[in-house]
Amino acid sequence: GNSVTQMEGPVTLSEEAFLTINCTYTATGYPSLFWYVQYPGEGLQLLLKATKADDKGSNKGFEATYRKETTSFHLEKGSVQVSDSAVYFCALSSSMYSGGGADGLTFGKGTHLIIQP
């Protein structure tokens, strides 16, 4: 079955530091890949996505590249801010064309990011 593995943290960085959160996946065929962000007490917000190999998703200074050869989708940001403190989830959605199921997204366990001023 599908699975997503990501570093769980907490990850603590100083403001303006470079951020990398690793994410690797196991899936059949060609899944779509996502990063979601969750602020305290709230639901998940879609941060960025990539739907095919070598695609780069980007939003609000965050980037992630779909690497099929390493089955990875690492999240990066060049200079983090205190307002980036949140929990980040990597997720995948199987393609129906590769025999995936219709049961929605598979999530990693989340990475708690803490940015100190």
Place this chain on the structure above:
Amino acid sequence: DGGITQSPKYLFRKEGQNVTLSCEQNLNHDAMYWYRQDPGQGLRLIYYSQIVNDFQKGDIAEGYSVSREKKESFPLTVTSAQKNPTAFYLCASSMAWGGGQPEAFFGQGTRLTVV
């Protein structure tokens, strides 16, 4: 504005009671999902529905029930059979499977506490 609305935001349940969590969307999405979130466990799928009047069990369906009588609505009932219901519950929706936009959109969540 289009989106997903969950209510209530906070809910308290006594032992042995059934409670129903509401989820409404106006995104015209066919698919809807319920997830449970516990600290350190990520999101776990409870039930999902790809079309009106049809739904399927997820990974942790025991002690829960759902209905899908309207496209816009997917209420979740936490029954007295659920032994550990205290958790944060998230509803999501997406276009139909295979519809070309696989991302899911989430509501703000309902925090259920057993008292």
